[in-house]
Amino acid sequence: xxxxxxxxxxxxxxxxxxxxxxxxxxxxxxxxxxxxxxxxxxxxxxxxxxxxxxxxxxxxxxxxxxxxxxxxxxxxxxxxxxxxxxxxxxxxxxxxxxxxxxxxxxxxxxxxxxxxxxxxxxxxxxxxxxxxxxxxxxxxxxxxxxxxxxxxxxxxxxxxxxxxxxxxxxxxxxxxxxxxxxxxxxxxxxxxxxxxxxxxxxxxx
Amino acid sequence: xxxxxxxxxxxxxxxxxxxxxxxxxxxxxxxxxxxxxxxxxxxxxxxxxxxxxxxxxxxxxxxxxxxxxxxxxxxxxxxxxxxxxxxxxxxxxxxxxxxxxxxxxxxxxxxxxxxxxxxxxxxxxxxxxxxxxxxxxxxxxxxxxxxxxxxxxxxxxxxxxxxxxxxxxxxxxxxxxxxxxxxxxxxxxxxxxxxxxxxxxxxxx
Amino acid sequence: xxxxxxxxxxxxxxxxxxxxxxxxxxxxxxxxxxxxxxxxxxxxxxxxxxxxxxxxxxxxxxxxxxxxxxxxxxxxxxxxxxxxxxxxxxxxxxxxxxxxxxxxxxxxxxxxxxxxxxxxxxxxxxxxxxxxxxxxxxxxxxxxxxxxxxxxxxxxxxxxxxxxxxxxxxxxxxxxxxxxxxxxxxxxxxxxxxxxxxxxxxxxx
Amino acid sequence: xxxxxxxxxxxxxxxxxxxxxxxxxxxxxxxxxxxxxxxxxxxxxxxxxxxxxxxxxxxxxxxxxxxxxxxxxxxxxxxxxxxxxxxxxxxxxxxxxxxxxxxxxxxxxxxxxxxxxxxxxxxxxxxxxxxxxxxxxxxxxxxxxxxxxxxxxxxxxxxxxxxxxxxxxxxxxxxxxxxxxxxxxxxxxxxxxxxxxxxxxxxxx
DNA sequence: TAATAAGCGAGACGGTACGTCATGTCTTACA
DNA sequence: TGTAAGACATGACGTACCGTCTCGCTTATTA
Numbered sequence: 001x002x003x004x005x006x007x008x009x010x011x012x013x014x015x016x017x018x019x020x021x022x023x024x025x026x027x028x029x030x031x032x033x034x035x036x037x038x039x040x041x042x043x044x045x046x047x048x049x050x051x052x053x054x055x056x057x058x059x060x061x062x063x064x065x066x067x068x069x070x071x072x073x074x075x076x077x078x079x080x081x082x083x084x085x086x087x088x089x090x091x092x093x094x095x096x097x098x099x100x101x102x103x104x105x106x107x108x109x110x111x112x113x114x115x116x117x118x119x120x121x122x123x124x125x126x127x128x129x130x131x132x133x134x135x136x137x138x139x140x141x142x143x144x145x146x147x148x149x150x151x152x153x154x155x156x157x158x159x160x161x162x163x164x165x166x167x168x169x170x171x172x173x174x175x176x177x178x179x180x181x182x183x184x185x186x187x188x189x190x191x192x193x194x195x196x197x198x199x200x201x202x203x204x205x
Numbered sequence: 206x207x208x209x210x211x212x213x214x215x216x217x218x219x220x221x222x223x224x225x226x227x228x229x230x231x232x233x234x235x236x237x238x239x240x241x242x243x244x245x246x247x248x249x250x251x252x253x254x255x256x257x258x259x260x261x262x263x264x265x266x267x268x269x270x271x272x273x274x275x276x277x278x279x280x281x282x283x284x285x286x287x288x289x290x291x292x293x294x295x296x297x298x299x300x301x302x303x304x305x306x307x308x309x310x311x312x313x314x315x316x317x318x319x320x321x322x323x324x325x326x327x328x329x330x331x332x333x334x335x336x337x338x339x340x341x342x343x344x345x346x347x348x349x350x351x352x353x354x355x356x357x358x359x360x361x362x363x364x365x366x367x368x369x370x371x372x373x374x375x376x377x378x379x380x381x382x383x384x385x386x387x388x389x390x391x392x393x394x395x396x397x398x399x400x401x402x403x404x405x406x407x408x409x410x
Numbered sequence: 411x412x413x414x415x416x417x418x419x420x421x422x423x424x425x426x427x428x429x430x431x432x433x434x435x436x437x438x439x440x441x442x443x444x445x446x447x448x449x450x451x452x453x454x455x456x457x458x459x460x461x462x463x464x465x466x467x468x469x470x471x472x473x474x475x476x477x478x479x480x481x482x483x484x485x486x487x488x489x490x491x492x493x494x495x496x497x498x499x500x501x502x503x504x505x506x507x508x509x510x511x512x513x514x515x516x517x518x519x520x521x522x523x524x525x526x527x528x529x530x531x532x533x534x535x536x537x538x539x540x541x542x543x544x545x546x547x548x549x550x551x552x553x554x555x556x557x558x559x560x561x562x563x564x565x566x567x568x569x570x571x572x573x574x575x576x577x578x579x580x581x582x583x584x585x586x587x588x589x590x591x592x593x594x595x596x597x598x599x600x601x602x603x604x605x606x607x608x609x610x611x612x613x614x615x
Numbered sequence: 616x617x618x619x620x621x622x623x624x625x626x627x628x629x630x631x632x633x634x635x636x637x638x639x640x641x642x643x644x645x646x647x648x649x650x651x652x653x654x655x656x657x658x659x660x661x662x663x664x665x666x667x668x669x670x671x672x673x674x675x676x677x678x679x680x681x682x683x684x685x686x687x688x689x690x691x692x693x694x695x696x697x698x699x700x701x702x703x704x705x706x707x708x709x710x711x712x713x714x715x716x717x718x719x720x721x722x723x724x725x726x727x728x729x730x731x732x733x734x735x736x737x738x739x740x741x742x743x744x745x746x747x748x749x750x751x752x753x754x755x756x757x758x759x760x761x762x763x764x765x766x767x768x769x770x771x772x773x774x775x776x777x778x779x780x781x782x783x784x785x786x787x788x789x790x791x792x793x794x795x796x797x798x799x800x801x802x803x804x805x806x807x808x809x810x811x812x813x814x815x816x817x818x819x820x
Numbered sequence: 821t822a823a824t825a826a827g828c829g830a831g832a833c834g835g836t837a838c839g840t841c842a843t844g845t846c847t848t849a850c851a
Numbered sequence: 852t853g854t855a856a857g858a859c860a861t862g863a864c865g866t867a868c869c870g871t872c873t874c875g876c877t878t879a880t881t882a
Contacts, residue, residue: 011830011874011875011876012829012830012831012874012875013829013830013831013832013873013874013875014830014831014832014833014872014873014874015831015832015873015874016831016832016833017832017833017873020832020833036325037324037325038325038326041862041863041864042863042864042865043862043863043864044863046834050834051833051834052833052834052835052836053834053835053864053865053866054832054833054834054835054866054867055832055833055834057865057866058831058832058833112324113324115320115321115324115380116320116321116322116324116325117321118380118381119242119317119318119320119321119380120241120242120243120321121243122243125382128381129381129382129383133381133383134383137383158393158397160384161374161390161393161394161397164373164374164377164378164384164394165370165373165374165397167377168369168370168373168374168375168376168377168378169366169369169370169373169374170373171373171376171377171380172369172372172373172376172377173369173373175320175323175324175376175380176323176333176334176338177330177334178334178338178339178342179365179369185366188363188366189366189369192363192366192370192401195400195401196397196400196401222854222855225854225855246841246842246843247842247843247844248841248842248843249842256855256856257854257855257856257857258843258844258856258857259844259845259846259854259855259856259857260854260855260856262844262845263853263854268843422848422849422850422855422856422857423847423848423849423855423856423857423858424846424847424848424849424856424857424858424859425847425848425849425857425858426857426858426859427847427858427859430858430859446735447734447735448735448736451836451837451838452837452838452839453836453837453838454837460860461859461860462859462860462861462862463838463839463840464839464840464841464858464859464860464861465858465859465860467839467840468858468859522734523734525730525731525734525790526730526731526732526734526735527731528790528791529652529727529728529730529731529790530651530652530653530731531653532653535792538791539791539792539793543791543793544793547793568803568807570794571784571800571803571804571807574783574784574787574788574794574804575780575783575784575807577787578779578780578783578784578785578786578787578788579776579779579780579783579784580783581783581786581787581790582779582782582783582786582787583779583783585730585733585734585786585790586733586743586744586748587740587744588744588748588749588752589775589779595776598773598776599776599779602773602776602780602811605810605811606807606810606811626879626880626881627824627825627826627879627880627881628824628825628826628827628878628879628880629825629826629827629828629877629878629879629880630826630827630878630879630880631826631827631828632827632828632878635827635828656867656868656869657868657869657870658867658868658869659868661829665829666828666829667828667829667830667831668829668830668831668869668870668871669827669828669829669830669870669871669872670827670828670829672870672871673827673828
C-alpha cells in the first residue's frame with residue numbers, strides 16, 4: 001500500500017477520483033520512461049494524463065513528492081527482511097531483486113530523478129531521506145543485528161559503515177553508469193560485504 | 206590553471222576580457238555557495254557577474270560545463286598518486302584531503318550540482334564521466350596496480366569493485382547526508398578497503 | 411506619435427523589433443474587436459501576434475497599459491483645438507469626430523475595456539485619468555477660456571460643470587447603450603451646452 | 616424587499632436557508648468595501664460567508680447578478696417620485712440622496728463593479744439596463760412629464776437628452792473620479808438642468 | 821410514515837489566465 | 852571581427868478563479 005490518497009477531513013466533499021490519481025502516476029511514469037527527467041514537467045504530466053495541473057498540485061506539493069510516489073508505487077515487498085534465517089541468502093535475494101529493478105529503464109530514471117530533485121529541493125531531500133534512504137538502512141541494520149544475535153557474524157562490526165559499503169556502490173554505479181549493475185557485481189559485492197564483517201573493528205578515532 | 210580561456214581562432218577580433226572569465230567563475234561560485242543549486246541559473250550568474258548571458262555561453266556550452274570548470278578550478282593536485290610508496294599512506298592522505306574539501310559548503314554544492322545536472326543533461330553526464338569519475342578511478346587503479354607489483358596486495362583482487370567500495374560510500378554520504386564524512390569515517394573506510402583486498406576473489410558468474 | 415517604444419539605457423543591446431510592437435497592437439486590436447473584452451487576455455494576444463508573453467510584458471506592465479496604447483494609437487489629431495475661431499464650430503467638429511469613432515465597434519470596445527480595467531486596476535485608473543480624461547478636459551477648458559476672452563461666452567460660467575455636461579452624456583451612452591450616439595444627439599447636446607453657457611452662475615454653496 | 620429568494624418549483628424539497636442568503640450578501644458587501652472589485656471573487660465570497668460556491672450559484676447565475684442584488688438591497692425608496700409637486704424640489708432631493716449614497720465607499724464600489732462587470736458580461740449589461748438605468752430614467756421621465764402637465768416646464772423639451780444631462784455627469788464623476796460629487800456639484804447641476812429645460816428645442820436632424 | 825426533492829458545505833475537477841523566470845538564440849552597437 | 856547588452860520565442864513555474872460536479876448529509880412536502 002504505497003500512498004493512500006490522503007484526504008484531510010474524513011468523508012467531506014467530493015471524493016477524489018482514483019482514476020485521476022492513477023492517470024497522473026501512469027502518465028508520469030510513461031513520460032519519465034520515454035523522455036527522461038529532462039523533459040519531465042508537471043505541465044506535461046497534466047497534459048498527458050488529461051488532468052488539470054491543479055489536480056496534480058492538490059495531491060503532490062512538489063515534483064519531488066510525485067516522483068517519490070512513483071518510487072513507492074513501484075516498490076514491491078522485496079525490502080530487506082530483518083528476520084530472514086540467513087544473512088547471506090537474504091542479502092543475495094535483496095541484491096538480485098534490486099539489480100532487476102535497477103536495470104529497468106523506467107525505474108532507473110525514477111531513482112536518478114529523485115536524486116537530482118533532492119539536490120535542489122530541500123523538501124524532496126527530506127522525503128528521500130525518510131522514505132528511501134533511512135528505511136533501507138534500518139531494515140539492513142535489523143537484519144545485521146539479528147545475524148549478530150545468531151552469531152552468524154561478529155558482535156562488534158561497524159554496521160553503519162557496512163551499510164554504506166552495501167548501498168554506496170549501488171548508487172555510485174547507478175548515477176554515474178561507469179559499470180553495469182549485474183549479477184556478477186551483486187555476487188562480488190556480497191562477498192566483499194560479508195568478508196568485511198569479519199574485519200576486526202578498529203578503535204575509534 | 207585548469208581551464209585556460211580558450212579562444213578558437215587565435216588573434217582575430219576583439220580579445221576576450223580575462224576579467225570577464227574570472228567574474229563569471231567568481232559569481233558562479235558565490236551564487237552556488239550562498240544560494241545553492243536551486244537558485245543557480247545562467248541568468249543569475251550573468252547578472253551577478255555584470256556580464257551578458259552570451260558571454261557565458263560563448264565560453265561554456267552548458268550549465269554543466271561551467272559547473273565542471275568550477276570543479277576543475279578548485280581541484281588542487283591532491284589526486285591519488287600512482288607512484289606513492291605506500292598504498293595505505295597514499296589512500297589515507299587522499300581520503301583526508303577529500304574529506305576536507307567535501308566539508309566545505311561551496312565545494313559540496315559544486316559536486317551535488319554536477320550530479321544533479323548530469324542526471325538530465327547527457328553532455329554533462331559525459332563530461333562528468335570523463336573529468337571526474339574516470340580520472341579518479343584510473344589514478345586509483347594505477348595505485349593499486351603498483352601496490353600489486355610491490356606485492357603489497359594480492360595480484361588477483363577485484364580492483365574495480367574495490368574502487369566502487371572506496372568512492373561509492375563517499376558519494377553516498379555526500380548526496381544523501383545521512384551521516385558525516387569525517388576522519389573517523391575515512392579511517393574505517395580505509396581499513397575496510399584494505400581488508401577487502403585480502404578477500405579471496407570469487408570465480409566469476 | 412502615440413507611444414514611443416521606451417528603452418531605458420540608450421543604444422545598448424539588441425533594439426526592440428518594431429514589427430513585434432506592431433504585431434502586438436494589431437493582434438490586441440483584432441482580438442478586442444472580434445471577441446470583446448471578455449475574451450481579451452495577454453495570453454491570447456501573445457498567441458495571436460505570434461509573440462512571447464514576455465515581449466508584451468517588456469513593453470506594457472499591465473493589460474490596462476496595453477489597452478491605453480491601443481487608444482493612443484487610434485487617436486488622430488482631432489482633439490479639441492484651443493485656438494479655434496468659433497466655439498460652436500469647434501465643439502461641433504469635435505463631437506462629430508467623436509461620434510464617428512465611437513460608432514466603430516473596435517474603438518467602442520477599447521473605451522469600454524479601459525473603463526472596466528480602470529475599475530480594478532489602480533494603475534490603469536491613474537493612466538486613464540492622465541491620458542484620457544484630463545487631456546480632453548484641459549483642451550476643452552482652454553477652448554472655453556479663449557471663447558471667454560473673445561467674449562463669445564460669459565466670463566463667469568461654471569466651466570468645469572460645462573465639461574461634465576459635455577463629456578458625461580457621451581460616456582453614459584457609450585457605457586450603457588441605452589440610446590444611440592449619433593449626429594442628432596451631437597447637435598442637441600451641443601445646443602444644450604451652449605445654452606447652459608448662458609445660464610447665470612449661481613452663488614457657491 | 617428587493618430580491619425574494621426565488622425557488623422555481625413551489626414547496627418541494629428543503630427550503631433555502633435565509634441566513635445563507637444574508638451571509639452571502641453580507642460577505643460580498645464587506646469584501647467589496649474592504650478590498651474593492653479587484654479582489655472580489657465568488658471564491659472569496661463563499662469562503663468569507665462560510666458557504667459553498669454552489670450555494671451562491673444556486674441563487675445568482677453570475678457575479679453581475681450578485682452585484683446587482685447588492686445594489687438592490689442597498690436601494691432605499693429614494694427613487695425619483697413621479698408625482699412630486701415640485702420638479703426642482705424633487706430633483707434636489709433626489710440628487711442629495713444620490714450624493715450621500717455615492718460618497719459611501721461601499722456603495723461606490725458596488726456601482727463601479729457593476730459597470731466593470733457589465734462591460735464583459737452581456738447578461739450583466741442587460742440586467743444593469745433593466746434594473747438600474749431604465750428605471751431611473753423612466754421615473755425621471757414621468758416626473759418631467761408631470762411637470763409638463765403642470766406647465767412647470769415647456770411641453771417641447773428634449774427630455775431624453777435632459778436625462779442624459781442629469782445622470783451622465785454623475786456617472787462620469789463616479790467612474791473617473793476627476794472631481795468630487797458633493798452638494799455644490801448637485802446644486803449647480805440642478806440649475807443647469809432646469810435652465811436647459813428652457814432651451815428652445817431644435818428641429819431634429 | 822415513508823418516499824421524494826431540494827438545500828447545504830466540502831471539495832474535486834478540467835479549464836484558462838495570470839505574471840515570473842530560465843533557456844538558448846539572435847541582432848545590433850561598440851571596441 | 853569579436854564582445855556585450857538585451858530582445859526574442861519557447862515553455863514551465865505555481866497560483867487563483869471559473870463554473871460544474873459529486874458526496875453525504877439535513878430538512879421539508881407530499882403520497
